[in-house]
Amino acid sequence: MWAREDTGVPRWWHVVLPVVIVTLVGVFQLSYRDAGGWNPPNSWQIFVYASACLALLLRYRHPVAVASVTVVLSATVPVIHPHTVIVDAPSILALYTVARHTDRRTAWTLGAAAAVLLTAGSAWWLPGHLANIRNILPANYIGIAVAVGDSVRANRALLHQAREKAREAERTREEEARRRVRDERIRIARDLHDVVAHHITLVNAQAGVAHHLLDRQPEQARQALAGIKETSRAALDELRATVGLLRQDDDPPQSRQPTPGFAQAGALVDSFVSAGFDVGLTSSGAARPLAGPSDLAAYRILQEALTNAGKHGTQHRAHVDLAYTRNHLELTVTNPARAGHGGAGTGHGLIGMRERAVSSGGSCTAQLRSDGLYEVRAVLPLRTSDATAG
Template identity: 45%
Template sequence: MLVLLVALAATAVTDAGWSWPRPGAVGWVALACLPLVFRSRAPFAVAAVVVATELVAELVAKNTTMIPGASLVAVYTVASLRPRRTAWLTGSVVAVIIAVCGLRVSGETAVSVQALVRFDVLILVTAVGDAVRSRRAQLAAAERRAVRAEQTREEEARRRVTEERIRIARELHDVVAHHVALVNAQAGVAQYLVRTDAEKAYRALGDIKETSHAALEELRSTVGLLRQPDDAPPSLTPVPDLDDLDSLVESFRRAGMTVEVTRTGDRRPLASAAGLAAYRIVQEALTNTHKHAGTATASVTLAYGTEMLEITVADDGSGTAPPGLGTGHGLIGMHERAAAFGGTLTAGPCPQGGFRVHAELPFPSRPKDNR
């Protein structure tokens, strides 16, 4: 502001030639520059006060050589802070007013050099202010887009991490709950038989060995998902699906539970991930039956329809098991597995006793034959 005041004061001379600035003209210049301190807070009001002050100064001092510098700064501020239409309207009005007032004071024609210079300089300042405002808006928009893009990437990364964590937790729960329940049952059988039938006890211990080996393989395969790219490769154990249902059922039978399997309809394959989900649903349902109903008789029904596979696992409620409270993670996991593939799952007590789990998983859509 001080530099502008000194520069404008140097122009406050008489028309007769170079001389020291007149004190009155310098005072008017200072008075016109003073409102510029508040130009960012109230650009319109400051522009109006500055233009009015310079016009009055020109009429009083009769100095047509003085440059309207304060008006230039005020107009630039309006153009750089306000919308384009408002900026150009303000700049044009101020340019016309100052040019016409200069002509009235000097008595020159409308096409005089001085009038054209004043008009053109104010229009140029308006254009510069508008360009600065546009550039500032572009930079702000680019920064906002960058921030939104970064936030979107972070949210997507967090979402994927959460989904992967839930999926791995679900896998670990199913694997651990199933195999530990079987090992516990087989260990109980071996403990009972070790004094009465050594041969059967030996076979029970073999079943424990096989079950624990299968648990370790599945755990190794699941934990392998957490490895980094430069770690050793995970286990190559195939992902289980409904083709492995007989082996699953046999493991429960060896643990002392009666399981009946029924298949109806024409067998159709599910997608790989959906097959794993179906296998885990049956596995978790049978594990819950063994955990809460002990040696109850369970039935597994696979009904292959035209559009979806219906899975029903139920028990007659005749078995007994030590009382205990479950965490509910198994049922939550079964619901999530079914929902992940557009299916549904219901679970609850049967009217005649026992517990029933019913899931529906859609088959992959077949491509239409356009022949």
């Protein structure tokens, strides 16, 4: 009851000060006479009016009960002679509190009942009774009190709703920011996995070739070692470009490298060939650019498929087939394989390929075929404008 309101003003001021004002107004009205004179109110008037005013101190805790008591007491005042009260201030304050702190139906129902009782009380003492024009006063000031209280309640409810929406919007923005950070971490983790797995596989194959040829064909071994150097340099460049995504906006531009795209697929295949892989490449249909997400996805899927061929295949041989249709690029990589034969792996590469394909609007499947070939097949969308034009 005595807590502080949203305005920062102590609640007890809101409780006590209006009651003091209502009491002063009541004393003025009870003392006034129609003839213009002033007489002190009698003890019964003081008792009834004081009881109504004291009840108002509890109006925040029990608004309906206090309003009911106040209206009943105010309706009995006209019975006590002499009576000249025109506007019943305690009832106005009580009904305003009901309308502000309860629902609309309760406020207007109680207001209608109060209008009937107070109108009947006015007709009791007014000259001419029901024919006196002042009989309409109770209905007027009660209607105003309930309407103002209901308006204040509605405005406070709208303000509360607006604040809740603002808090919900803030929570939604924070959740969206966390989701984007999480998605970006997953994407960077995929990139790191693809880069490291690809280049380490090539380095391992080139090191094996160099070790095998070191004694009998040192010149070819030297070329294999040179390939290791080139592959490791490329790995560092791609790692630097990937980690560069984590840099700040004010970092120097030269610290950032462009993200690889499918236009570099030929260089990617050549890097495997130089490491001793036999990679065949066929293409059908008119080659066209891929959509932005599909461009990187196609490159990474091809990279991971060839890496898996080197790690898990039964031979250092693979075939890449590119089929351009009206709306899509069908990328198929096959290599000799058999069930139960494969290197160490966690399965993250296959998961990453599927995630990349799905995120770009395509699909990716991987399976061991009955003819002894392991097939990775990705279907990725071309650029919208190109697909539409076709």
